[in-house]
Every structure is written in structure tokens, then in C-alpha cells.
Amino acid sequence: MWILRKDIEELKxxxxxxxxxxxxxxxxxxxxxxxxxxxxxxxxxDYSKSExxxxxxRWKKRVIKSRLSCFNxxxxxxxxxxxxxxxxxxxxxxxxxxxGFNNKIKVIKRRCYGILNVKHLFQCIHLDLEGYSLFA
Numbered sequence: 725m726w727i728l729r730k731d732i733e734e735l736k737x738x739x740x741x742x743x744x745x746x747x748x749x750x751x752x753x754x755x756x757x758x759x760x761x762x763x764x765x766x767x768x769x770d771y772s773k774s775e776x777x778x779x780x781x782r783w784k785k786r787v788i789k790s791r792l793s794c795f796n797x798x799x800x801x802x803x804x805x806x807x808x809x810x811x812x813x814x815x816x817x818x819x820x821x822x823x824g825f826n827n828k829i830k831v832i833k834r835r836c837y838g839i840l841n842v843k844h845l846f847q848c849i850h851l852d853l854e855g856y857s858l859f860a
Contacts, residue, residue: 728757756792759783767812776813777806828852 727739735743747754766779784802787795802809812818829849836848 771813773810773813777810
């Protein structure tokens, strides 16, 4: 459900009502939703790396105390890569654009399987990345 992924301030009144009914049926989902939003708030806050690390560790303790299992894999990833993840707070840069671009190229390569001419592959890449703007 997309309403679970939207920022709560962006939700319409009817979306809030749906959430209210949903959370009434599933208190566990409400807890997971609140914990997700708390983590998002940490990443949107203006903290130093050490402050962010402390806040994330406090958040982790709340998750563990909640006994929700849906965060288990995420918590182990967080433990493994905490230093790299909290480097984000140094100058607020991520590799998101590069990761997304690499993914687009991989998808195009899969779609163009069998194209033997490299020129045609690059034409496909160019059209996929810039083609829509040519016709706007």
C-alpha cells in the first residue's frame, strides 16, 4: 500500500482514515510503521556522524525491544555497515544516482540481449535515457 510509504504530512484525510482502520486491525503494522518513520526522521535530521550513530543505536534498541522480526535482516545489515551508513551524515551524499544509473544499464542490457552491434546497444541506451525528452 502506497499510503504506508508516503510521508504522513502528505496524506489526505481519507488516506489517514484508511491507515487508522488498518492499524486498528494490526497493531504490529502500526508499530513497524512508526519505527520506520522514526528512522526516516533520523536521516532527515541535521546531525553529526556521532550523534546520528547514537540515535540509530537507540532506534535499534527500540526495534529489538519491540520484538518485531521484520527488521532482523535490516538490523544485521545496519550492524555490518554502520560506519559507512553513518558517513552519509558527514556531507549528505549518497551513491543513489550511480546505483540507479547502473541498474538502468543492466536492465537495458538484458532487454537488448542478442544485439551484436555495440553501436545499436549504445543507441538503445541513449534512447532509454534521453529518448522521452526528445519528444516532449
